[in-house]
Amino acid sequence: MWEQIRSNQIRSVVLTIGMGALLILIGYFLGLYFFESAVAGLIIAILLWAIMSLVAYFQGDSILIRMAGAKKIGPDDHPRLYNVVEEMKIASGLEKMPDVYIIDDPALNAFAIGRDPKRASVAITSGLLQKLNRDELQGVIAHEISHIKNRDVLLMAMCAVLLGTIVILAWYGSRFMIFGAMTGSRRSSSRGGGQGNIIILIVALVFMILAPIMAQLIYLSVSRKREYLADASAALYTRYPDGLASALEKLGASTQQLKSANQATAPMYIVNPFRKKGLKASDLTSTHPPLSERIRILRSMGGASFGEYDSAYREVHGGKGVIPAGAMAAAAVPLSTKKLEGEAGEPDEVQRARETSDVMWKKSDYKTVTCDCGTKLRVPPNFRDPRIQCPHCGKTHQL
Amino acid sequence: MIPGIVIGVIVVILLIMFIGNYNGLVRLRNQVKNAWAQIDVQLKRRYDLIPNLVETAKGYMKHERETLEAVTNARNLAQGMSGAGAADRAKAEGELSSVLSRLLAVVENYPDLKANQNFLALQEELTSTENKIGFSRQFYNDSVLRYNNKTHVFPSNIVARMMGFKEDSFFEVTLAAEREAPKVSFT
Numbered sequence: 001m002w003e004q005i006r007s008n009q010i011r012s013v014v015l016t017i018g019m020g021a022l023l024i025l026i027g028y029f030l031g032l033y034f035f036e037s038a039v040a041g042l043i044i045a046i047l048l049w050a051i052m053s054l055v056a057y058f059q060g061d062s063i064l065i066r067m068a069g070a071k072k073i074g075p076d077d078h079p080r081l082y083n084v085v086e087e088m089k090i091a092s093g094l095e096k097m098p099d100v101y102i103i104d105d106p107a108l109n110a111f112a113i114g115r116d117p118k119r120a121s122v123a124i125t126s127g128l129l130q131k132l133n134r135d136e137l138q139g140v141i142a143h144e145i146s147h148i149k150n151r152d153v154l155l156m157a158m159c160a161v162l163l164g165t166i167v168i169l170a171w172y173g174s175r176f177m178i179f180g181a182m183t184g185s186r187r188s189s190s191r192g193g194g195q196g197n198i199i200i201l202i203v204a205l206v207f208m209i210l211a212p213i214m215a216q217l218i219y220l221s222v223s224r225k226r227e228y229l230a231d232a233s234a235a236l237y238t239r240y241p242d243g244l245a246s247a248l249e250k251l252g253a254s255t256q257q258l259k260s261a262n263q264a265t266a267p268m269y270i271v272n273p274f275r276k277k278g279l280k281a282s283d284l285t286s287t288h289p290p291l292s293e294r295i296r297i298l299r300s301m302g303g304a305s306f307g308e309y310d311s312a313y314r315e316v317h318g319g320k321g322v323i324p325a326g327a328m329a330a331a332a333v334p335l336s337t338k339k340l341e342g343e344a345g346e347p348d349e350v351q352r353a354r355e356t357s358d359v360m361w362k363k364s365d366y367k368t369v370t371c372d373c374g375t376k377l378r379v380p381p382n383f384r385d386p387r388i389q390c391p392h393c394g395k396t397h398q399l
Numbered sequence: 400m401i402p403g404i405v406i407g408v409i410v411v412i413l414l415i416m417f418i419g420n421y422n423g424l425v426r427l428r429n430q431v432k433n434a435w436a437q438i439d440v441q442l443k444r445r446y447d448l449i450p451n452l453v454e455t456a457k458g459y460m461k462h463e464r465e466t467l468e469a470v471t472n473a474r475n476l477a478q479g480m481s482g483a484g485a486a487d488r489a490k491a492e493g494e495l496s497s498v499l500s501r502l503l504a505v506v507e508n509y510p511d512l513k514a515n516q517n518f519l520a521l522q523e524e525l526t527s528t529e530n531k532i533g534f535s536r537q538f539y540n541d542s543v544l545r546y547n548n549k550t551h552v553f554p555s556n557i558v559a560r561m562m563g564f565k566e567d568s569f570f571e572v573t574l575a576a577e578r579e580a581p582k583v584s585f586t
Contacts, residue, residue: 079520079523079527080523080527083523083530083531086527086531087527087530087531087534088534090437090441090534090535091534093430093434237534239537
């Protein structure tokens with residue numbers, strides 16, 4: 001079952017190696033052109049890649065968290081969210097409880113980070129948190145935990161670094177080449193034989209233009225495949241694919257873009273943060289499969305196993321399945337019929353919104369004073385006065 | 400000379416396969432053990448929650464002293480049984496579940512209690528603990544399935560037989576039904 005996800009990882013690793021080959025070719029051409037030695041170019045390319053990888057590996061998590069403006073929460077800040085993450089941690093058999101973050105953003109999205117399952121984090125926007133009921137939240141968190149469990153986070157981060165390195169090298173390489181060729185650089189004059197040089201120039205230039213595009217397509221195809229896999233795992237963990245499907249429907253209805261996302265971090269999110277409404281982004285240029293398709297697959301599942309997901313996928317998408325054959329050997333897994341939560345005493349959207357904003361105020365060091373008249377006073381951290389007056393009923397409160 | 404090398408290579412390959420399969424079996428067996436321990440963790444969590452629940456409910460439910468006492472007694476009994484055999488334990492947990500559901504049914508008659516913030520927080524904790532019991536049982540069964548598969552399929556079944564890896568049993572539904580938590584419904 002879960003272990004056999006590995007066979008799919010091999011496929012992803014092969015694609016990553018393909019990107020690595022592109023990087024090496026770029027270095028080769030650069031070296032040949034600028035230094036008349038392929039080795040020098042290779043060293044530069046690999047050195048750049050190594051430095052970027054090391055930074056991404058050791059600092060990537062904190063950089064991403066800071067870029068997203070996420071606030072870490074504990075079990076007491078938002079018990080329901082924390083509990084749902086813990087439930088999914090148990091269902092997936094993750095060894096360590098991931099850190100839980102809330103991003104203060106009305107856009108609807110969530111992501112998981114962490115280079116290995118022992119030091120992982122999940123983050124969700126406050127907008128999504130207040131929009132989802134418990135079942136839906138469970139589906140979304142299960143999807144994110146699957147990314148951690150399947151080690152997608154590390155793979156995608158490493159892919160992103162490779163892509164970034166290729167783009168940087170190709171961009172600077174091609175500019176220098178064009179500039180050098182136009183001004184008749186010392187390289188071309190010192191070599192004398194202009195004929196061979198021009199051929200190398202053209203081949204190298206074409207390659208410089210094509211390589212980033214090819215690398216990006218590889219990257220996107222890896223990313224999309226991992227999304228399907230995470231959906232399948234989420235269905236297996238929750239035994240309730242309708243929860244995630246209904247959450248994705250809510251996500252699809254919103255067009256609000258996430259402020260803190262950018263192209264490089266887009267694959268980390270549960271839905272593409274740059275999507276536009278009504279646009280069926282089923283083409284090669286999307287980090288995520290189209291939402292409508294993901295929803296239809298989840299909705300048509302007759303059981304919770306990978307096999308069920310695969311047959312639903314083939315029905316909706318056509319063609320070959322998305323789950324590796326080895327993973328489907330497991331017995332049929334029935335869907336959860338009873339849901340304990342959802343009906344009884346579940347907070348509605350207004351209550352959830354209030355709950356979430358309370359957490360965000362508290363996390364921004366605001367003090368909350370509840371006045372007898374029912375008004376809640378939010379006192380900013382730089383408020384020095386020991387007393388504050390309720391603007392509603394005029395009562396004075398001691399801080 | 401050459402046959403010797405070939406035999407040597409085959410022996411080394413067999414040895415590596417044996418070690419790999421053996422380690423795989425040990426890893427899965429440990430996972431089964433850990434998963435079983437997780438169920439216990441969640442059941443203990445339920446023991447810890449019940450006194451708080453009773454304490455909070457006490458102030459509002461003046462006429463339900465007997466029910467509250469029954470819950471407390473059943474909880475203490477179940478906790479006392481946690482070292483006992485699976486069958487005895489299942490019985491005690493089943494008893495606890497049924498008195499808990501009886502208590503939660505009468506909560507209906509106390510709207511003040513249902514509006515209590517403390518009680519709402521306990522409700523969330525109890526709901527989540529029930530879920531966690533369910534999910535840890537689910538993960539336990541998944542782990543057993545994986546472990547059992549490994550003891551059955553070739554070539555690890557040979558290693559399993561040689562080294563005495565025995566098939567593990569699932570958390571059966573019959574037992575589970577007794578051990579299962581009450582349906583929490585505070586409305």
